[in-house]
Amino acid sequence: MPPEHDQRESVQSAYKRTKLSLTEVCLLILTVLAVFYTLSVASQIVLPFVLALVINLLLVGPMRVLSHRLRVPKPLAALVLMLGLAGVISAIGIAISVPAAGWISRAPEGLPALQAQLAVLREPLDAITNAYTHIQIILSGGNADPSSALAPGAGGDGLRRLGTTVFDHTRLLIGQLLTMLLMLFFLLTEGDSLLRRFVEIMPTFADKRRAVRIASQIERNVSLYLATITIMNLLVGVFNLVQCWLVGMPNPLLWGVLAFLLNYIPIIGPLTGVVIYFFVGLFTFPSLFQSFAAPTIYLCIHMLEGEVITPMLLAKRFTLNPVLVMASLMFWDWLWGISGAFLSVPMLAVFKIICDHVEQLTPIGHILGGPVRPTTLRTLGRDYGAMDFGNNEDA
Template sequence: MAAESDKTPEDRLAAKEIHSDFVSVTKRKTFDRPNDDPDDMPLPTDPRTIYLGGLFFLACLAVLYVAAEIVLPLVLAIVLKLLLQPLVRLLERIRIPRAAGAILSVLLVLVAFGASVSMLAGPAAAWAAKLPEAIPKLRDSLSVLHQPIDAAQHLMQQLGGDGSAETPAVKPSTLVGAVLSGSASATSGLFTTLLILFYLLVSGEIFLRRLVEILPRFKDKRSAVALAADIEKNVSIYLLTISCINALVGVATSGVMWLCGVENPVLWGAVAFMLNFVPILGPMVGIVVFLMASVLSLGVSWWAVLPVALYLGIHIIEGEIFTPMLLARRFTINPVAVILALIFWYWMWGVTGAVLAVPLLAVTKIICDDLRPLRAFGHLLEG
């Protein structure tokens, strides 16, 4: 009470204005940040500052690489939080508490993941079991591809040894143990991701609120609120739009495979959905995978090329018409930057890193566009 009585009327008025800005800023469609003078946030010129910044950046990369098992669930949770945040806010507007909305959102992710696994596990296992027998068939049918198919078969037979060694017999207990170990690791990672996601959704803007409280100047407080809301809004729009586009690509691919008579069309639609999160390289892998599936299902004929041609047409329409139409120019990214990001994040975190590479690059570009000192770097990333 004593602390409250010590506040001047100007302090009370400023606190009310900050609270009002904080409550209302995320509901706006546009965000008017103060026109700060360019000298307010100058680029560092002291060599020591630049060197320390470089060392800090390298240290962060080392932590991301070494602590991948800890950092990866956190990154996944943050991406999912940005994707589901609009849903939680929509539920809040219809009088559903934030905690209940967070629980419903996490359950939605869990149900979608469980339904996908239960629907696709059987067909995927069937194709995996069929692949060793299919390699000789492909080798006999496609004489042009003899050498790469022989190399693939040799690699499968000699996995873990040299070319002259006999293929070791795999004990059932060892195979079951490996499967159970992988399943336990995946389950643990999923549980950790969902737990972090729940608390991120429940906490809402608590981190932003604490940041606003420690900033010294009133202008900085308003700028931080508007900047954070702008970044979150743009990132959510990007992730939601890309996810919807990729889902449409998956549905269209599934329909094409079904019309052409390829087995398990839903599986190939899911594969197309996931591969489309990896631009450039994803569709290239998809062409090879769908060609093999078509040949195994339809035999060696021109008819087997039709599903691949239609998939390529779907990708061209998506990349040249729908994506540029639905995403503003500020969301387009330089193809060279995309390739470098794919290589880097695949090296860091494997396949999951490759899937997250473009969303993380888009988030980086959006943040750079909104922060004055980093706008030059954001311009370099622009396509």
């Protein structure tokens, strides 16, 4: 009997044994909503901890090489890895900040060229703007003044508010970064002892084995995923750097580093990169046709990496349903912003591993798994015979 069939049988038996009453389902829904509300309210303290846990999974391999094989003391090994991580982050920040500041300062000079290239869209955009202004007037009862936003005092107040917002966000970001680094240091140095203590309190030997299996599989699969996508993202950044240099875009290092960072966010990140490349091309090249060269090559590189190479490397150990990956991405991006989008896939993978090893949750783990073969409605009807999907192949 094939392993896939055995897995389906075990999932079905677990589903039969764990049927919940209506009261239990309602309590479960309320608990999930309470957990998500807590994660949203306490994001300033929870998010650094989750980031530290995920980065710890990426660094746990080098940490064991330094501490176990090279006999480096754990605090010193953790400090070396964190200094290396800080150096990489600083290098990325320098590679982005200086050219980006130059682009921002030159943006007003390039606006006439951008308007000339987008002249074909001027009339539709004017029509949309006028329609929006009329809607504002209608909704406000005819008392709206479209020019009120351009009053003399509005600009100064807006700049002050912008400065305050930037300062507050910068202070919050620095605080979260320090919290994450502190938590990461203790996870690297004392994470194994914490896991050992957790296993020791398990009541039975079977529970101890299950806890060890869950922890080892999370560490192996998530660290493999993070290491693989980091290497692939680095290659994507290098190839985009080369193609930007070949097509004549200025500051190719900036756009290569940007492609490297955006590729950590599935789907949305690369699409954002394509849009950015297109607008940079509009500022750089004299014709609209030339502006499409860099984003088209960027899209081809992403399709080759995201649809062929990376799935081939991760297929044996890391398969998740693409629909649920996209849903997880949108949900965590809404809850925690860019950091949530970066953490969406690792957290979904951790949740699937836990579900696969807890009997009551195995049906959920089965749903989260990726497709193992092409499936259509007709295939499902042939496999289970429960519904008539019609005789037409296209049904």
